Amino acid sequence: MAASNSLERVLSVLQVFSEDRLEWTPEEMMAELGYSRPTLYRYLKTLKDAGLLTSTPNAGFSLGPKIVEMDYLLRKSDALSLNGQPYIEDLAGRYPCTALLVRWYGKKILCVASECSTPDPLSSYPRGRPMPLARGAISRSIMAFLPRRQLLPMVKANLDELSAVGLGDTVEEILDSYRRVRKAGFATAQGEVTAGVTGFAAPIFDAGKSPIASICLTIASAELTPDREIAISRDIARAGAELSNDLSDRRNALDEDENDTMREREHP
Structure with a gap:
């Protein structure tokens, strides 16, 4: 159950991205999700290492290249x-x-x-x-x-x-x-x-x-x-x-x- 809850919390980070909000700073995510800084940064690192998120200096986080790769595979399958x-x-x-x-x-x-x-x-x-x-x-x-x-x-x-x-x-x-x-x-x-x-x-x-x-x-x-x-x-x-x-x-x-x-x- 704990692993499932942890996975849901990681995925909830991806859920904040929308057409109206394409970029988020860690501070904005903490305010939106209620996660502590250490917890959020751990999740962000996991998602960034997987290519699901990317970050740029002074611009926060946006969706990463893995999303594009998965969309390509989806089109083929x-x-x-x-x-x-x-x-x-x-x-x-x-x-x-x-x-x-x-x-x-x-x-x-x-x-x-x-x-x-x-x-x-x-x-x-x-x-x-x-x-x-x-x-x-x-x-x-x-x-x-x-x-x-x-x-x-x-x-x-x-x-x-x-x-x-x-x-x-x-x-x-x-x-x-x-x-x-x-x-x-x-x-x-x-x-x-x-x-x-x-x-x-x-x-x-x-x-x-x-x-x-x-x-x-x-x-x-x-x-x-x-x-x-x-x-x-x-x-x-x-x-x-x-x-x-x-x-x-x-x-x-x-x-x-x-x-x-x-x-x-x-x-x-």
Whole structure:
């Protein structure tokens, strides 16, 4: 338990870095985290030696080069990005849009890959930048498919913002809105994340009952016609379903390989 707590305390140092605070001095970290100077400096040395932090004279600490190395490895190994890349390329080839793969983790949604077929990207959220949890088609396409026991606390915690975007004034009204998204198989939202932009998004599953990600298309609202809106809705729902099948097949194949290996060890 002590080792686990110590690891959590070390990782909490990394958690203070955000888009709003890219650099921290040790004094600022001590004030933020409540750690003593010897404890904090021990953690900083560990993280710096691992390349997860770097420091410059008179400028404090910032994230280190190991983060870049790990991002490179993630791009080469992430099944969602590797399997999903052809789908977002196809969507970007069909429409003047930005197509995105967005991963759900913890209580965040994060762009992991995108393709743009317009001169100026119509997304405010490039790879690595967390997106709003309670606004937009991406959020809706994920939250609508979460189990009720997981969804209900999130709705209650974000009730004001969910109400502000028109999903309903009460918890039950908002849950009804999510039920309609589940029935349709995709979500849409206009101008909730980026002004003048409409988003279409569908959930992505990975052999489980809860979504792990979303595939999304954002397009200038002025580019939409009724026929194009129908076509995009159809294509985004199909892309989400097909990519989910791809990931499910991959997971099942890996599980079968693992079972075969275990059987070989038990019965050589």
